[in-house]
Amino acid sequence: MSARWGMVIDLDRCTGCQACVVACQAENNIPINTEDIFHQRRAIEWIRVERYWEGEYPNVKARYIPIPCMHCAQAPCESVCPVYATYQTTQGINMQIYNRCIGTRYCAVNCPWHVRFFNYWEPKWPESLKHQLNPHVSVRSRGVMEKCTFCVQRIVRTEQEAQVEGREVEDGEFTTACAQACPTDAIVFGDLDDPDSRVAQMASDTDRGYQLLSGLGTDPAVLYLKKIDPDATDEIDGIGPDGTRD
Amino acid sequence: MRRRDFLKLLTVSTTGAVLFTGCKLGGYDDREFQKQSPVEHPADLPFGRDNWYATAFPAVGGGIGTIVRVFEGRAKKVEGNPDFPLNMGKTGPRAQAIVQEVYHPDRIDGPMRRNGNSFERISWSDATAEVAQLVQNASNPLLVTEPISGAIARIAGEFAEESGAQHLVYEPDEFVVLREAMRRVFGTDRFPALDLPNAGAVVSFGADFLHNWISPVQFSVGYGEFRQGGNGSRGSYFHVGPRLSDSAASADRWYPNTPGTEGMIALSVAYTMVEEGMATEERAEEVFGGISLDDYVPEDIADQTGLTADQIRDIARELGRNAPSIAIAGGSAAAHTNGLFNLAAVFALNYLTESVNTEGGLLLNPGSPDPDVIPNRIGGASYQEWDQIIEEMLAGDIDLLMVHKANPAFGLPEASRFHDGLDQVSTVVSFSSFMDETTRHADLILPDNTTLEQWGLDLPDPAPGFQLISVQQPVVEPFVSSRNFGDSLIRIANEAGLSYSWSSVQDAVRSLGGALAEVGRGLPDDNDDPREFFLAMQTQGGWWDEESRMEEAPSGPEDMPSPSEAQFSGDESEYDFYFLPFPTNSWEYGETANLPWLQGLPDPITTAVWTTWVELNMDTAEEMGVQLGDMVRIESPSGSIEVPVYVNPAAPPNVAAVPIGQGHTEYTHYAEDRGANPIEIVAAQTDGETGALAWAATRVRLEPTGERIRFPRFERQLPFQLEDNPVVQVTRDA
Numbered sequence: 020m021s022a023r024w025g026m027v028i029d030l031d032r033c034t035g036c037q038a039c040v041v042a043c044q045a046e047n048n049i050p051i052n053t054e055d056i057f058h059q060r061r062a063i064e065w066i067r068v069e070r071y072w073e074g075e076y077p078n079v080k081a082r083y084i085p086i087p088c089m090h091c092a093q094a095p096c097e098s099v100c101p102v103y104a105t106y107q108t109t110q111g112i113n114m115q116i117y118n119r120c121i122g123t124r125y126c127a128v129n130c131p132w133h134v135r136f137f138n139y140w141e142p143k144w145p146e147s148l149k150h151q152l153n154p155h156v157s158v159r160s161r162g163v164m165e166k167c168t169f170c171v172q173r174i175v176r177t178e179q180e181a182q183v184e185g186r187e188v189e190d191g192e193f194t195t196a197c198a199q200a201c202p203t204d205a206i207v208f209g210d211l212d213d214p215d216s217r218v219a220q221m222a223s224d225t226d227r228g229y230q231l232l233s234g235l236g237t238d239p240a241v242l243y244l245k246k247i248d249p250d251a252t253d254e255i256d257g258i259g260p261d262g263t264r265d
Numbered sequence: 266m267r268r269r270d271f272l273k274l275l276t277v278s279t280t281g282a283v284l285f286t287g288c289k290l291g292g293y294d295d296r297e298f299q300k301q302s303p304v305e306h307p308a309d310l311p312f313g314r315d316n317w318y319a320t321a322f323p324a325v326g327g328g329i330g331t332i333v334r335v336f337e338g339r340a341k342k343v344e345g346n347p348d349f350p351l352n353m354g355k356t357g358p359r360a361q362a363i364v365q366e367v368y369h370p371d372r373i374d375g376p377m378r379r380n381g382n383s384f385e386r387i388s389w390s391d392a393t394a395e396v397a398q399l400v401q402n403a404s405n406p407l408l409v410t411e412p413i414s415g416a417i418a419r420i421a422g423e424f425a426e427e428s429g430a431q432h433l434v435y436e437p438d439e440f441v442v443l444r445e446a447m448r449r450v451f452g453t454d455r456f457p458a459l460d461l462p463n464a465g466a467v468v469s470f471g472a473d474f475l476h477n478w479i480s481p482v483q484f485s486v487g488y489g490e491f492r493q494g495g496n497g498s499r500g501s502y503f504h505v506g507p508r509l510s511d512s513a514a515s516a517d518r519w520y521p522n523t524p525g526t527e528g529m530i531a532l533s534v535a536y537t538m539v540e541e542g543m544a545t546e547e548r549a550e551e552v553f554g555g556i557s558l559d560d561y562v563p564e565d566i567a568d569q570t571g572l573t574a575d576q577i578r579d580i581a582r583e584l585g586r587n588a589p590s591i592a593i594a595g596g597s598a599a600a601h602t603n604g605l606f607n608l609a610a611v612f613a614l615n616y617l618t619e620s621v622n623t624e625g626g627l628l629l630n631p632g633s634p635d636p637d638v639i640p641n642r643i644g645g646a647s648y649q650e651w652d653q654i655i656e657e658m659l660a661g662d663i664d665l666l667m668v669h670k671a672n673p674a675f676g677l678p679e680a681s682r683f684h685d686g687l688d689q690v691s692t693v694v695s696f697s698s699f700m701d702e703t704t705r706h707a708d709l710i711l712p713d714n715t716t717l718e719q720w721g722l723d724l725p726d727p728a729p730g731f732q733l734i735s736v737q738q739p740v741v742e743p744f745v746s747s748r749n750f751g752d753s754l755i756r757i758a759n760e761a762g763l764s765y766s767w768s769s770v771q772d773a774v775r776s777l778g779g780a781l782a783e784v785g786r787g788l789p790d791d792n793d794d795p796r797e798f799f800l801a802m803q804t805q806g807g808w809w810d811e812e813s814r815m816e817e818a819p820s821g822p823e824d825m826p827s828p829s830e831a832q833f834s835g836d837e838s839e840y841d842f843y844f845l846p847f848p849t850n851s852w853e854y855g856e857t858a859n860l861p862w863l864q865g866l867p868d869p870i871t872t873a874v875w876t877t878w879v880e881l882n883m884d885t886a887e888e889m890g891v892q893l894g895d896m897v898r899i900e901s902p903s904g905s906i907e908v909p910v911y912v913n914p915a916a917p918p919n920v921a922a923v924p925i926g927q928g929h930t931e932y933t934h935y936a937e938d939r940g941a942n943p944i945e946i947v948a949a950q951t952d953g954e955t956g957a958l959a960w961a962a963t964r965v966r967l968e969p970t971g972e973r974i975r976f977p978r979f980e981r982q983l984p985f986q987l988e989d990n991p992v993v994q995v996t997r998d999a
Contacts, residue, residue, distance in 0.1 A: 030993060031499075032489045034475040034515045035869040036850060041361035041862050045342050052865035054875040057977045062865070067979065070514075070872060071993050072914045076882060077521055079915045081514035081870060082993040133983040145370035147744070150339045154313070199344055202355040202482050203475075203489030229994050245994045247492075247499060249517055 022188070023111040023240070024169050025211035026198070027221040027228075028085055030246035032205035035083030037068050039197035039206060043087075046170060046196035048156045050142035063136040065167040066197050082246060085206065087197065088113060088134040088167035089231060089239030096126035096135060104164070111211075111240050112169050120163040127164060131232055135166045169208070170195040190216040211240065313337040319346050319806040321723065321735035322716055324411060324670070324856075325360050327351075327456075327480030328725030330806040333364075333717060333740040340364050340717050340741045345482075346806045350729050352482045358851065360482070362862040366715040367744050369859065371933035372698055373712040375746035384710065389748065392711050396667075396753075397760035399692050399709075403665035406430040407654065411670040412440075414633075414642035415734065416722040416773040419766075420751040422640065427763040433654060435671035436645030437854045438957035439599040440479070444644045445955045446599075446608035450822040451621070453815075454644060455630040456480070456727035457593075457612075461487030462494050463625035465587030468503045468580055470527040470611045472595030475512040476850045476869070479595070480727050488515075503583055505530060505572070507597065507843065508880070508922045509915035511850050511869040518579070521917045523571035524843045524961055525831025527598040530570050531610035532561040532828065534581040535617055541578075543585030544617040552616040552821045556828060571917075588618040589625030597845055600961035603829040604952040613822050622818035628730035629815040638780045639734065642726040648949070649956025651677060658686030667694045669713065669750050674702035675855055675929060675942065678958070680903050680949040696750045699859055701932045713750040718743045720751075720770045722777050733809040734781065736774065736802050775799060781808045826954055834948030835902045835964030842921040844901060844965040846943040852926030858936040867979035868924065871911045874977050877927040877940030879967070880913035882920075891969050894976040899923070901965045903948045906941035909974050921965055 043049065043066045052062040066087040073080040090113045097105050097113065104120035107113055115135075127135040141161040144152070152158065155172040159165045177193040190209050198206040209218030222228055227245040230238070316335045321328065330349025334342040343361055347354030366372075376392035377384035387395075400406060408430045410421055425432040444454045451457070456479045461467065472478040475485050491500040504516035507524045522530060536558040538544040549558060563574035570577070584590045594611035601607060612627070620626030632641045646654075651673070657663050659682065666687070677683045687693065687706045695707035698715055713719075721737030748756075751770035758765045767773040778799045782792040787810030789801035802808050833843070848854050851863040858864065864875050871878060879897060881889070891897060895910045899921060908923060916922065928942025950959040 029493055031492050034485060034488065035511060036357055036476055036481070036485060037866055037869065038356055038358045038361055041358040041866060042356070044862055045361055045364065051861045052874070053861075054865075054977045057865070057874050057979065057982065058975050060982050062979060062982055064979075068867070068869065069992075070869060070980070076915060076917070079509070080519075081509060081915060082995070083514065083869065084993045147368045147370045147372075148365065150368045150744070151341060151364050153341055154336055196342075199354070200356050200361055202345075202352070202357055202485035203492075204355075204486075205489065226998075227996060231992055243994065245996045247998070248995045249501070249997055251995045251997050 021109070021212070022210040023212040024174070025090070025111065025209070025218055025222070025240040025242065026087070026169070026195070027207045027218050027242045027244060029205045029244040030082075030084060031244060032203040033083050033085060034203055035068050035070065036202065038200040038202055039066050039085055040064055040068060042196040042200035045151070046153060046156070047168070048152050048158050051144065061139055063165065065134070065136070080248070084243070085197070086132060086134065087241060089132055089237065089241045090169065091237035091239050093237045095129045095131065095237060099125040099129045101125070112171060113166070114168060114171070115164055115166050117157055117159050117163045117165070122162040122164065124164065131235055131237070135164050137164055138162060318738065318740040319804060320717065320740055321721065321737040321806060322360055322363060323414070323721055323723035323725065323735060323737060324716065325363060326357050326482045327727060328723060328735055329356065329360060329482050330735055331356065331360060335740050338741060340367055349735070349806045350733060350809055350811070351480070351725055353486050355482055355486050357482045357485070358866055359853070359857050359863065362857065362860045363716055365860045365862055366698070367717050367741065369699070369933065371700070371859070372745055373700060373710055373747070375712065377710040379708045389746070392709060393753070393756045393760050395709060396694055396711065397757045399665050399694070400428045400757060400761045405657070405663050406665040406667065407663050408432045409435055409666065409668040409671045409673070412436050412642050412645060412726075414724040414726070415639050416720070416770060416777050417751050418640040418643055419777070420754055420770065420773055423766060424754045424758055427758060427765070428761070430667070433650070434643050434645045435673050435676065437676065437848070438645070438648055438960065439595060439604070441645050441647045441957040442599040442604040442608055442952055442955050443479070443595060445605055446612055449605070449824045449826060450609050450612045451629055452819050452823050453629055453632070455632050455641060458628040458630060458727050458730040459484055459487060459591050459593070460625050460628055460730065461500070461591070462490035463496065464491060464500050464589055464591050465498070465625065466501045466503070466583045466590040467491070468505065468584055468590070468592050469512065470531070470592070470594035470607070471506040471598035472593045473510040473512045473848070474593060474595070475515060476510070477848045477853050480725070483727070483729060501583060501587065503580055505580065507917055507920050508845055508847060509870065510596070510847065514870060520572050520576050520580070523569065524597060524845065524920070525601040525603060525607070526570040527594055528603060528607035528610035528828060529561065529566055530572060530577060530580070531592070531614055532556065532558060533563050533566055533570070533577045534584065534614060536561045537563060537578050537581035538585045538617050541581065541585070543581065548617060552613050554822070554825045556825065584614060584618050589620040589623050590618050591615065591620060591627050593627070597847065597961040599957070600959055601831040602950055602953055602959045602962050603831050604957060604959060605954040606826045606829050609822065609826050610828070613825065616821050622815055629818055630726070630728045630730060631732055631813055631815045633724055634732055634784050634813065635780065639722070639724065639777050641724055647956035648681070648951050648958035651681065651683070655681060655683055655686040658689050661689050664691040665694070666690045666692070667696070668703055669696040672701045672703045672855070674706065676944060678903065678947040678949060679945050680947070696753060698747060699933055702930055705931050711753045712745070712747040714739070714743050714747045717741055718747070719749055720774045722774045730814055731809065731811050732787065732813040733807065735807040736778065738803055778802055786810050787813065829953060831962060832950065833962050833964045834950050837964065840901065840964035840966045842919055842965050842967060844899070844943070844947070844961070844963045845920050845922040846925045846947065846960055847922055849924045849926050855926040855929065858926050858929060859933040861935045864935050870915070871913065872978045872980040873911060874979060875939060876977050877908045877924060877943070878911040878976070879908045880911050880916045880922040882916040882918040883912055883914055885918050886910060886912045889967065889969060894973050896970040896972040896974060898968045898970050899946065899965050900968065901946040901948060901963045903963070904946040906943065906946055907970060908941050909976050911976065921967060
């Protein structure tokens with residue numbers, strides 16, 4: 020199947036509840052982020068919810084934005100990997116081959132969104148909690164990079180099932196763990212190349228759509244829909260990494 | 266591709282990059298790379314099949330329906346049940362983390378008996394026999410549970426009746442006030458549903474309804490549609506409250522008010538609605554009865570409330586002009602000495618906008634199809650009722666305390682003397698799965714199964730506006746030697762020679778399920794064969810009837826509480842801050858602080874993890890000479906705690922907000938000795954009418970201790986955090 024997987028995140032629906040964060044941890048065998056790990060600034064969250072302040076008390080706003088890997092079509096992380104451990108699949112997923120990674124961390128340095136995470140230590144779980152681990156997702160070892168895969172294990176499983184049944188994968192037949200959990204349906208995943216898919220329609224049917232740091236020209240597969248604020252004093256249309264407006 | 270093949274590939278050509286990027290990955294099938302691990306090695310092949318079981322989480326987020334992925338007998342992942350009308354396939358962070366309960370390393374792994382300061386393992390037969398003996402000999406036994414309904418309510422009720430035990434329910438006091446407000450305003454003691462997808466506007470007075478207020482997953486599902494649903498118009502949301510809560514951050518406008526003035530603002534909103542022709546004087550008279558709305562002219566009372574007159578008028582227009590609209594109140598608004606008045610005044614606004622039990626309004630829930638057979642959820646006792654019980658405990662009148670999924674030793678303030686009372690109880694029996702503060706006092710522990718290992722038949726509260734019952738089934742075998750609380754009660758009763766209607770919880774669930782088949786309506790509708798009917802219920806996650814709604818709403822409040830002003834413990838000259846404890850997105854009132862995923866989940870507003878903090882206004886912090894991580898002592902007339910500072914740009918200058926949930930002395934190594942419990946220093950003030958603890962009615966003073974800690978948080982975690990670039994784009998156009 021030739022799909023181009025992508026995601027639309029509607030910031031007007033997002034309430035910052037972080038169900039996506041825990042769902043991703045549960046699905047993808049992400050190690051427990053202990054207090055020490057936060058102090059070391061090595062917490063791993065394949066999708067995170069950032070909060071931005073705007074204004075001053077009492078006219079202050081807190082804005083939420085979930086940030087997974089952008090799965091850029093022109094990914095800056097790919098070109099710097101000396102061992103081709105990071106690459107683009109034909110379906111537009113920016114993948115990491117764990118047993119090829121030698122841990123140079125060049126990719127993390129080159130990622131503008133900082134959605135690549137390095138395993139400084141062997142991940143640890145108490146023996147009993149290992150029973151929860153997802154058998155279809157590798158546990159990453161010390162010294163390798165890890166990142167959001169758009170829940171590739173779900174993609175592979177669904178494609179295999181469709182292949183056995185001799186049919187195409189249907190839109191909405193599966194989704195990523197974060198999108199499935201999201202209670203406000205702020206996260207929608209699907210095939211951007213299928214004009215009938217919900218994600219493609221959301222991406223094209225709105226004038227609220229934008230790509231994060233689009234000025235970099237990396238062409239992310241994750242699109243955002245702008246937050247609506249009827250009282251916004253200044254519509255913020257995005258500021259590029261160099262501080263200039265798009 | 267194996268590592269060896271890969272190296273071979275590189276050796277073949279010095280231009281490996283060209284091979285990979287230009288020649289379709291050197292001739293290897295691209296799909297091979299999609300595997301997260303190489304599948305050639307047998308050890309990497311997962312053998313087994315996935316099974317998905319529908320069940321329910323009655324105690325999580327108001328009760329949601331779930332499906333659980335089970336692989337080779339182990340629970341792997343929780344998803345929302347797409348058939349279940351309450352949450353329609355969606356979940357929240359706490360539901361996602363519940364699988365950690367099952368495999369928690371500190372779970373109590375079998376029945377225990379106290380031996381000095383520690384516990385020793387005993388057999389289930391010994392444990393059951395000992396408790397049965399205690400029940401037989403007890404002159405005044407007390408059974409304490411969480412709010413329960415359905416099958417477990419019948420079992421516990423029958424146990425209490427047969428054994429002569431008092432049954433007391435423990436739940437956070439704000440819900441005690443809310444239940445009473447629902448009774449007084451709408452004539453029902455069930456929580457309301459909100460028809461958000463069809464509402465024009467929502468105004469929340471303190472209720473963090475998208476994160477931890479009564480049914481956050483249900484409301485979040487509706488909220489998504491409310492904002493960007495198919496009806497073509499975007500609903501607007503205003504939030505009134507002394508803290509920019511996790512939900513308030515999503516509001517179009519947040520108006521910080523003086524704590525305890527929510528009711529006064531509501532009456533002023535009502536006055537404005539009448540004045541500006543959005544409601545008639547007669548209707549207002551009907552709704553607010555003897556209250557003179559003329560005493561609440563916005564310009565006259567604005568100073569007292571902390572809002573401007575224009576802001577109060579804006580709220581009125583928001584609700585009045587966008588009707589059907591929804592006004593709700595909860596959280597700290599309920600936790601004042603005038604908590605009941607605050608809530609009742611706000612909920613009564615829904616009558617003025619004709620939004621009670623209408624499309625797009627506040628929906629009243631009809632409750633159980635047969636409350637005698639399938640009881641509605643039993644609400645909690647008020648602080649005053651607890652106070653009486655504690656008096657009895659102190660006097661040595663209660664000789665046996667049995668406690669299940671309730672932790673009053675953590676949730677009640679020091680001033681309640683619950684700990685002293687516990688010491689005077691001859692025997693304490695706990696049915697907890699984890700060692701918590703109350704269980705630490707136990708003489709015997711009969712550990713309960715966790716959520717995923719249990720049978721149950723419950724009535725979620727709130728339901729979605731029609732009759733709904735969830736069916737819980739064990740999706741995995743108990744991971745340790747634990748036993749359903751209900752099964753323990755039944756066996757204890759049998760051992761004590763008491764009669765019982767059922768032989769097990771499963772038996773009770775099936776029996777009550779059979780009663781549903783006899784109702785003759787709703788889904789599943791195949792009720793000819795009871796076995797098939799129950800199987801269908803199990804498969805879809807419960808029973809519901811979308812037609813069985815509350816037929817008629819009352820025309821106005823039955824018994825509107827009189828207006829009253831909030832009273833605070835601590836003189837303003839001595840204690841210059843309002844103390845504002847608040848439940849959190851991760852730990853609610855502390856129930857889920859034992860789960861490491863939730864400990865490490867950043868607080869939405871502060872991004873803090875694994876700790877407690879006090880939120881201070883930027884100017885206040887500067888005046889005090891403190892910054893992030895500086896420790897301050899928070900002193901109330903009832904005690905003190907020490908917590909680090911988080912400088913919050915949205916904190917009002919005179920409010921010290923502290924999250925509830927940490928400060929456990931027990932409750933697994935993930936929660937133990939971490940942060941502080943703000944409830945400890947709350948004064949024993951109560952709501953004048955319900956007797957519920959007014960946990961937001963304490964004033965405090967702050968004093969820097971001179972110490973500083975590294976503040977654990979997610980913010981600034983990444984080397985080049987995007988914080989400096991406003992990546993959240995905003996538009997005014999809906």
